[in-house]
Amino acid sequence: MKQEEIGLRVRRIKHGTVIDHIAAGQALNVLRILGITDRSNEVVSVVMNVSDRKKDIVKIEDRELKPEEVDKIALISPDATINIIRDYEVVAKHRVILPSQIEGVVRCMNPNCITNTDEPVRPRFVIHRNDAVELHCVYCGRVISERIADFLI
């Protein structure tokens, strides 16, 4: 299937952001990372398992996401691309860039970590990228390297 045909599955948006090349099955986690819930005001379209289950697409209308908002997506979908749309035209396109640190997105998997208590501290991780993405807890040192989506807050 060609790109234009895929686009037809969901109508084109006039203004907003299209996140393309999301790893298949991760679209809902992308929304979670972006903080978009059923109580948000944005009009959001989600297409999952496009192109023979190779990718998901998310379209968010009337909101242009800033790089620092979207780069967190790289945690679960490092190949995602961000397209900023104005008047049906793509005015900016870039790939997500894995940040070197993230705060408040993922919780620490160590139940005895200080971030999993009532203390006023947000979980923070330093990100390493070897073969896979690794999150090192700044507080207890525990490393999350698999199934990162399971630890999304």
Add this chain to the structure above:
Amino acid sequence: MIRHVINITDLSRDEIDRILDRAAELEPIAHRGSSNILSGRILATLFYEPSTRTRLSFDAAMKRLGGDVIDFGPIESSSIAKGENLADTISVISGYADAIVLRHPKEGAARMASEFSSVPVINAGDGAGQHPTQTLLDLYTIRKESHLSNVKIALVGDLRYGRTVHSLAHALSLYNARIYLVSPDQLQMPDSIKGDLINSGTRITETTDIDDIIDVVDVLYLTRIQKERFPDPGEYQMVAGSYRITNETLRNVKDDLIIMHPLPRAGEIDCEVDASKHAIYFKQSFYGVPVRMAILSMVME
């Protein structure tokens, strides 16, 4: 200038060497001496779980430097019993003291405390996490009683859960040490730490049999093997017995071998060994005082 002391891996080799040099300068004062290096300064010791020896060692260190120590007394009567969180306690106490020593059951507590404190925080153990002053006193002991560079050291016992040996192994990797890991199969050093050591260029050898290596090493570092780690008490008896050091075990060791143990021991070393020239674990414990004096003076001077 060192600010907080949270994790041994935060310190460079140069910073560690400076702490050990300072400890060597202060050691004469630690032996029944006194000084006014920190007179007028106040150290707060906040122990959320008991560790009498560590607390006394910090107390002694501060007092040998001429400073004062405050603590919050029995936990039951303090604000912690009333549910105050650690962050608030640190914010308050850092207004009263010039430095804080913290021991806390949660991992990462000291790192968090350092973010809320206006004065230096020294980690005296956080859960199963870090205990950097123990590592520094171990390094000081090795340097003083043997040698650090290229040392051949056997880490023996519970290498899986023992945080002391994890931190020590990381620190030794800065000194081109040759490390022998001696443990029963079920208590082997975690792969992540072995990976770090190998990546740092450290040569490691694993064995379950202490006799394989005891005659070639400069340092024998023993740790406690805890009964709770074994579902079967009989198996514990057997394993613990095979790592017990007696004068007989030491028959063919190097003349200048030193035996270390973070104490308290639980039968890993027979009391008959205490009189041997190899036994330096009580000195090791004493060296906690000059090393903590060095740290206190470097964060507060």
